[in-house]
Amino acid sequence: MPHPRVRPLDLADEATAVAVHRIGRAAYTVEAELIGFDGIPALGESLDEMRGRALEWLGAVGPDGAVAGFLAWEEPAAGGPVGLDRLCVDPAWFRRGVASLLLRHALEELFPGRPVEVTTGADNTPAVALYERLGFVRGGDFSPVPGLRMASFTLTPGAA
16 A cells, blocks of 8 residues: 655644544544553544644645644744644554654654654553654653653754
8 A cells, every 4th residue: 555645734624624633533542542541631622622722733644635644743932842742643554654754754854953852651652662763762751640651752853
């Protein structure tokens, strides 16, 4: 099967926003099972709430034009790190390199040479492995709410 191509996503487009919302819920449902915590904020986020976030959106689009996955981030204040907000893949596209494709594209094309920060559930083994494989360094784990342990990662250009 051909690989998806990467392109910006416009959540003002209703079909795109609905697809992104559906994929996010499906991906976070899987993560909730992996980490044993079903209170992930994005699981309760409405379509309008998702669209209202001040995020930039990048998608991986399959040959049929359907969104296979997406990456969203916050543009930082001058000189600050890029904050990855979410990286989600449609479960139908799991284990086919979509998350790696999106993250590599963003790191190489959209924010080369800039520091990047991200958090994920500490027990989300696939996400932890992805970030480590791409050179992110794991920082301290933290618990924002009881029952949830998060892992923090930073990619600092030039640090090795």
